[in-house]
Amino acid sequence: MDEVAIERALTRMAHEIVERAGDTKAVALLGVQTGGVELGQRLAEKLKAILGHPVPCGVLDITMHRDDIALRKKLPVAHKSHLPFDIKGRHIILVDDVLFSGRSTRAAMDEITDFGRPARIQLAVLVDRGHRELPIKADYVGKNIPTSKEQKVRVRVKEVDGVDEVVVE
């Protein structure tokens, strides 16, 4: 995916979110550290443009809820979670770059409930690459990219990498 394709996918996802949200004032985005942070902010901008009111956007760090801390050779670095809104009764949309095993999403859902009880949690991902290991499905998908398990999907964003692109290696 190039810059144009990513931009179009995010625009479509924003419209889908609006279409399916009941009370749009209840919607709040949460970007998953680290890949979902910038994508969450961009979706929030697009939603604001469509709805005419700001949509709060936070950051969720799932390091402590991962189930593979002990299996990793390198200990993951924990970042801060930042939720600039009360989570109770909110319609939360989790934003991540790539949906793969589903384990990050499971960890993110556990993390969210540490902050309170939202009305609903949905999942938006730029890329769904398959190979799920848990019963998890995305509500909004930028692009389905069939991959083999050995391949790596890299999502690069301008804010961090200087370029917008999705590459399968």
Next chain:
Amino acid sequence: MNWTRKDLIAARDLSREEIEHILDQAAHFEEVGEREVKKVPALRGKTLVNLFIEPSTRTRTSFELAAHRLSADVINITATISSITKGETLKDTAKNLQALHADIIVIRHSSAGAARFLADRLAVSVINAGDGAHEHPTQALLDAYTIRKKKGRVAGLNVTILGDILYSRVARSNIHVLTKLGARVTLAGPSTLVPRVFEEMGCRVCYNVEEAIADADVINLLRIQHERQRQTMFPSIGEYASIFGLTKERFARTKPDAMIMHPGPINRGVEIDSDLADCERSVILQQVTHGLAVRMAALYLCGSVQPAAEAGKA
């Protein structure tokens, strides 16, 4: 950076990069303490033993709470209820704890080197919570965390440590951490408690309190460690308070943004004027809060390292 230490024994062992990594991770854990559910499952299923052979309230409670917030199970052992009173050696006590599949041992002991002694003999993680007059690394890390958070940096700041330096493990650990982070450290107190030999650790030694705190950004006060002093090091508590105590008059002549720290327990009216301990430039209670975050970081980092990651041990 990649954390590879299973033990945290001495600030002296840590690199600047390692110190900053712990402080960065502590910032994450401080945020966890502000959540509705103040608990994360990072150390779920692990067992932590608080082996406190010397009395402590603050540090033991802090480690216990930190472990609970990481979802570890905690057992507290104090000298009076342990088999040490029946003549068991420290090594045997620790070996027994390891045989019960403890994962982390936090040790406080009156003898310097006790933590290193265990770390060299056990496969489990060992965290030093104070060994004699040697080191108390988590206290120094939480002090550095507090300075960094309040002042925005540590490098280039003037930090004066005032009081009983000779018998203080907090002072030694602080000197290592602060000098590695680039602060200028001044030590002050009675000459019997602040020997010149500390200049070899890169500190300024000063026997005049006014002079020592004149340009200080941070004043870290230490309690007189009566329990460690084998002889009288100064004539009387009253004389100490009048010559070396931080009084309102002395504090009024410091930098307007100078900050007061104290590792606790404080002796009001001795090393610090009672009103100063509660004033808005005192961060003594915030140090306690930060201690929890720093200890969570230390437990998470050391407790998550696989024993195999450190070659040649176990």
